[in-house]
Amino acid sequence: MKNILVPTDFSKQAEIAINAAVKIAKQHNAVIHIMHSIKSLGDIVQLDSFASGDFASTTVSTDQILRLIELKTEEAEQNLAAIKKHCETENINVITHSKQQPVEVAINQIVAENKIDLIVMGSHGASGVSEMLMGSNAQKVVRHAKCPVLTIKNEFKGNWNNIVYASSFDEDEVNNNIPKAGNLAKWFEAQLNFLCVNTPSYFEDSETTLEKMKMACKLFPDAQKHIYNDFSVEDGILAFSNLYKMDAIIITTHGYKALRRLLNNNIVEHLVNHCNLPIISINLDRD
Numbered sequence: 001m002k003n004i005l006v007p008t009d010f011s012k013q014a015e016i017a018i019n020a021a022v023k024i025a026k027q028h029n030a031v032i033h034i035m036h037s038i039k040s041l042g043d044i045v046q047l048d049s050f051a052s053g054d055f056a057s058t059t060v061s062t063d064q065i066l067r068l069i070e071l072k073t074e075e076a077e078q079n080l081a082a083i084k085k086h087c088e089t090e091n092i093n094v095i096t097h098s099k100q101q102p103v104e105v106a107i108n109q110i111v112a113e114n115k116i117d118l119i120v121m122g123s124h125g126a127s128g129v130s131e132m133l134m135g136s137n138a139q140k141v142v143r144h145a146k147c148p149v150l151t152i153k154n155e156f157k158g159n160w161n162n163i164v165y166a167s168s169f170d171e172d173e174v175n176n177n178i179p180k181a182g183n184l185a186k187w188f189e190a191q192l193n194f195l196c197v198n199t200p201s202y203f204e205d206s207e208t209t210l211e212k213m214k215m216a217c218k219l220f221p222d223a224q225k226h227i228y229n230d231f232s233v234e235d236g237i238l239a240f241s242n243l244y245k246m247d248a249i250i251i252t253t254h255g256y257k258a259l260r261r262l263l264n265n266n267i268v269e270h271l272v273n274h275c276n277l278p279i280i281s282i283n284l285d286r287d
Contacts (some may be wrong), residue, residue: 013122060145160247169212197236
């Protein structure tokens, strides 16, 4: 792991993500890229109107727009410089990026240009008015990112003992997805736990599931195998993770055949929204 990207809106959740990135960067001697993005000129004007309480104002002159852009850019660059200075006290190499694009577009551009290995972001953005501009973008990033995304809600402890990877363990999953998940577990030096969640709608006998898991364990012999029954995949992942004290969850945006595959994006987004554990998502459409 050489390059880590942290999108920030300068909120508390973004600060938690930056602190996590610093700890990960120390472990891997990685560079941290910190990015702030303003979606569009219209968003800048709208944000300023809401912040001032002037909801009736619909006409903004060119000079006012240019001045607003200048002020917002200066403010962002000052905040980025302060974050960079703080991170460098931890002997971390930091590169800052200020963008005027939709967040997911700016992220994918930086990922491609800088060979980003991991995106780290808080699962909630700024509150109140500023949420209109730079609020909770985790779902969009998870859906479109070109590299793994770690979403985090609480302070990162610096190490994980157990990571769970939820899968159906079908042949294409074993061949294409599990190597990516296993390598992530190796990055974090954590015990890899394979999990298949059985639900009433997609039930499979344990013998069949365990046989498929054996194929995955040929790639990662030290992985632990688990089957858990629940009413939905996402609830099963959450319940298992709490019961067995997992430190983080890895899940791919595709990992279930037929209807499960169609639902899998919703599973990831449900976990991002409702789970307090760190979630590492892999968007398999990125290739």
